[in-house]
Amino acid sequence: MTLSCPETRARFAAYLDEELQREERSALRAHLAACASCRSEAGAEDPALLFASVAPEPVSAEDTARVLASVRAGIALKSVERRVRVIAPVRRFAGMAAAVAAAALLALTVGSPAPPRAATALLAAHAAPPESSKADAAGAAAGANATGPARPSTAPFAEAAGPAKGRLPADATIYDWNPGGGQPRVVWIVDRSLDI
Amino acid sequence: MELVYSEARVRRESEELSDRELALAARAGDMVAFEALVVRKTPAVVSVARRIVPNAEDSHDVAQMVFLRVWEQLDRYDEQFSFNTWLSRIATNLAIDFLRSARSRERAHGATLHVVRLREEATSGETSRAAEDGEIARLFRQASERLTGKQKAAFVLREMEDKDTSEIAAILGCGESTVRNHLFNARRILKREIEKICPGFFATKGRNGEGKARS
Numbered sequence: 125m126t127l128s129c130p131e132t133r134a135r136f137a138a139y140l141d142e143e144l145q146r147e148e149r150s151a152l153r154a155h156l157a158a159c160a161s162c163r164s165e166a167g168a169e170d171p172a173l174l175f176a177s178v179a180p181e182p183v184s185a186e187d188t189a190r191v192l193a194s195v196r197a198g199i200a201l202k203s204v205e206r207r208v209r210v211i212a213p214v215r216r217f218a219g220m221a222a223a224v225a226a227a228a229l230l231a232l233t234v235g236s237p238a239p240p241r242a243a244t245a246l247l248a249a250h251a252a253p254p255e256s257s258k259a260d261a262a263g264a265a266a267g268a269n270a271t272g273p274a275r276p277s278t279a280p281f282a283e284a285a286g287p288a289k290g291r292l293p294a295d296a297t298i299y300d301w302n303p304g305g306g307q308p309r310v311v312w313i314v315d316r317s318l319d320i
Numbered sequence: 321m322e323l324v325y326s327e328a329r330v331r332r333e334s335e336e337l338s339d340r341e342l343a344l345a346a347r348a349g350d351m352v353a354f355e356a357l358v359v360r361k362t363p364a365v366v367s368v369a370r371r372i373v374p375n376a377e378d379s380h381d382v383a384q385m386v387f388l389r390v391w392e393q394l395d396r397y398d399e400q401f402s403f404n405t406w407l408s409r410i411a412t413n414l415a416i417d418f419l420r421s422a423r424s425r426e427r428a429h430g431a432t433l434h435v436v437r438l439r440e441e442a443t444s445g446e447t448s449r450a451a452e453d454g455e456i457a458r459l460f461r462q463a464s465e466r467l468t469g470k471q472k473a474a475f476v477l478r479e480m481e482d483k484d485t486s487e488i489a490a491i492l493g494c495g496e497s498t499v500r501n502h503l504f505n506a507r508r509i510l511k512r513e514i515e516k517i518c519p520g521f522f523a524t525k526g527r528n529g530e531g532k533a534r535s
Contacts, residue, residue: 136505142485142500146484149482150482151484162527167456167521168522169508170507170511170522171463171479171506171510171511171514172475172479172503172507173454174456174459174514175475175479175480175510176480176482177456178456178460178480179449179453180363180367180370180371180451180480181367181370181376181457183362183363183366183367185365187380188359188362188363190364190380191358191362191366191380191383191387192355192358192359194380194384195358195384195387195388195391199391200386202388202392204333243439244389248495301356304412307521
């Protein structure tokens with residue numbers, strides 16, 4: 125079905141009132157797409173007619189290839205995420221076991237005057253951080269950044285108290301083991317938010 | 321020697337399948353079929369998204385999100401219904417979500433970026449018809465900023481993509497009367513906004529252009 129210019133213009137009102145059959149509606153839109161004069165006339169009638177004849181912006185083969193490449197990359201990423209989610213609990217457990225083993229090894233090999241006490245304190249800090257250690261947390265965090273001279277600490281450990289203490293995450297634990305107050309200083313930070 | 325597997329041949333075969341057949345093959349794990357579907361449907365998805373989101377780059381981002389969502393949710397596709405309607409629903413909803421977040425970003429950062437983009441688009445090389453279309457498309461993007469996501473989507477699907485109200489209702493997940501209300505309000509708001517941008521645009525015509533409220 126094709127429409128002449130007068131036939132097209134005579135149908136503007138019916139088009140806007142949704143009274144045209146599918147075929148007539150398509151014919152009117154096709155005429156508008158091809159006829160600048162009727163397009164101009166229609167555009168001044170109503171937004172529905174003004175925007176009816178705007179051709180979609182072309183999508184090039186390069187654009188399509190770019191979308192396909194992004195989708196492939198996205199699918200690959202999601203596939204990896206799924207695999208990591210399955211493996212993560214096992215790896216987290218392995219990470220915790222490694223941390224405990226490292227603590228035991230540190231306590232046994234440093235050979236300081238009080239390694240057993242330090243090791244005990246490290247483990248105790250996991251279970252129930254003492255209130256008295258909170259005061260030292262900020263200082264320990266500052267010391268952990270290692271930007272200045274080592275700060276002698278009388279406490280064998282300190283528990284980080286939250287994000288307000290600096291750049292460390294809220295659930296990071298700082299073990300500051302420094303029985304003699306001198307070098308070498310050992311600061312051990314465990315970030316429980318890390319998936320290791 | 322017989323060639324057991326040829327990716328080129330598989331791709332050629334995929335091109336002959338319907339959208340629905342490709343979707344079902346993709347659901348069964350056929351990545352070649354899925355990629356054929358992406359290539360075939362990208363122009364349509366980008367075209368609809370382009371009319372809803374602020375700029376061309378965003379429409380490509382939306383298209384990428386659409387096909388990732390399709391890939392994730394293929395097992396939920398009910399083959400009794402049209403694949404294109406299902407795809408349009410995902411594309412429209414993601415474009416509306418993108419539009420909402422783009423608007424909130426713009427509110428946070430000011431409208432400067434939008435103005436810069438409009439200027440950039442206006443200065444790109446265009447033929448006369450393309451220039452006219454570009455001008456009207458820019459006017460639409462500017463005037464439609466006051467539309468809600470649903471109003472804009474309904475208007476784009478009906479008046480620009482020429483879809484039936486029943487299909488738009490299926491895409492937007494609402495009733496046909498709601499679609500008609502969205503369309504009525506969209507036309508009213510667009511007319512008001514165009515008059516603000518270009519005073520006297522519709523004034524020379526006798527018809528008020530606001531149509532009738534439909535229930």
